Amino acid sequence: MQTKFAQLFVFVRRINRQHIQVVFALLALVLFVLGAGAPDDGGLIPH
Amino acid sequence: MILLVAILAGLVVGFSLARYQKRPWTVPPLRKPWLVIIAFLPQFLFSYLPVTRSLVSDDLTAAGLIVSLALLLIFCWFNRQLSGVPLLALGLFSNLLVIVVNGGFMPINPQTAGRLVSPEVLAALGNGSRFGYKDILLLPEQTRLIWLSDHLLPPAGFPYQVAFSIGDVIIAAGAFWLMVTQGKPLDALNNKPKQDIAKESEC
Numbered sequence: 613m614q615t616k617f618a619q620l621f622v623f624v625r626r627i628n629r630q631h632i633q634v635v636f637a638l639l640a641l642v643l644f645v646l647g648a649g650a651p652d653d654g655g656l657i658p659h
Numbered sequence: 660m661i662l663l664v665a666i667l668a669g670l671v672v673g674f675s676l677a678r679y680q681k682r683p684w685t686v687p688p689l690r691k692p693w694l695v696i697i698a699f700l701p702q703f704l705f706s707y708l709p710v711t712r713s714l715v716s717d718d719l720t721a722a723g724l725i726v727s728l729a730l731l732l733i734f735c736w737f738n739r740q741l742s743g744v745p746l747l748a749l750g751l752f753s754n755l756l757v758i759v760v761n762g763g764f765m766p767i768n769p770q771t772a773g774r775l776v777s778p779e780v781l782a783a784l785g786n787g788s789r790f791g792y793k794d795i796l797l798l799p800e801q802t803r804l805i806w807l808s809d810h811l812l813p814p815a816g817f818p819y820q821v822a823f824s825i826g827d828v829i830i831a832a833g834a835f836w837l838m839v840t841q842g843k844p845l846d847a848l849n850n851k852p853k854q855d856i857a858k859e860s861e862c
Contacts, residue, residue, distance in 0.1 A: 633686070638666075640692035641834065643699040645662035648731050648751040649830045650758070650765040651823035652791035652809055653660065653775055 661821060665831035669838025676839065687842030690737045698730035706792045717789060721763020724793060728755040742844055743837025750829030757807035757824065764795035766808040771822045772796055774812055794822075 677684035701723030704711045712720075728751060735748035758765050767790055773781055775791075790796045794809055802808055809822040 636692055637686040637689050640689055640695040641666060641687075641837070642663065644695050644731060644734070644747070645666060645830055645834050647695070647699045647702050647727055648747065648754065649662045649823075649827045650754050650793045650809060651661055651821050651827045652765070652767060652794045653819070653821040 660819070661823060662827065662831050662834065665835045666838060669835040672835075673839040673841060677841075685841055687741055687743070687837050687840075689741070689842075691734060694730060694734045694737070698727050698734065701727045702793075718763075720789075725755070725759060725763055728758065738842075741837060741842030742840045743833045743835075743842065746829055746833030746836060748833075750826040750831075750833060753807050753826035753829060754824060757804045757826070758793075760803040761795070761797065761808070764789065765793045765824065766797040766802040766805070767791075767794040767822055768799050768802065768805075768808070768810065769796055771810055771812060774815075774820050775822060 674684045705715045705720040705723040706712060715723075731751055732748065732755065735744055735751065738744045739748070754765065769781060769786070772784075772790055772794075784790065784796055786796055786798055786801075788796050799805055807824055807826060809824050809827075811823050811825070811828070813820065
């Protein structure tokens with residue numbers, strides 16, 4: 613159990629401000645194209 | 660889906676190019692990214708999320724879509740100095756324009772929609788019905804600025820059928836370019852001083 617906690621601690625320490633910024637910027641870009649684009653494959657309509 | 664492919668392709672090409680040129684790849688330095696999340700919220704609630712979509716009137720959904728696109732345009736203004744963003748803004752403006760002049764939804768004609776759903780479903784929907792997430796079924800003669808509407812299709816044999824607009828193509832190109840160049844001008848990527856590369860690799 614202690615080993616698991618230690619592994620988790622090491623993992624969390626690796627996540628720094630820069631990683632969060634990268635994820636946030638990519639998320640913003642994905643949401644931008646989903647929001648701005650209007651391609652339609654007939655979603656939400658039963659085929 | 661096709662727009663996400665453009666981002667992914669841009670990411671792969673941009674990353675590969677950066678490795679080839681021995682420089683680090685970073686995400687484009689977007690300003691005010693939270694504005695995109697706020698802008699997307701009305702679309703998510705009114706168009707994408709089935710639970711809330713059924714509770715909202717078409718008029719409110721149309722208004723939400725227009726407000727959402729207008730906010731995204733403001734986001735483009737704040738990031739206009741990044742390469743690729745002018746293309747994103749142009750495609751977005753093109754979609755916004757055709758949506759506004761057609762009552763708040765992206766028009767799609769029945770012939771194009773017929774490639775996406777079965778004839779029975781299409782017959783049940785009828786003219787003027789909502790179609791998909793942001794579209795509305797309209798006859799060509801009822802559609803304003805039809806050349807900006809969702810009238811483009813991949814070849815008939817293509818496994819994934821989707822209707823898209825010229826604006827979508829421009830947005831895809833902008834997203835691809837933004838990811839490849841990381842928002843920097845091309846000459847800044849090519850003429851990078853070697854001492855800068857050394858400094859960045861130390862960090």
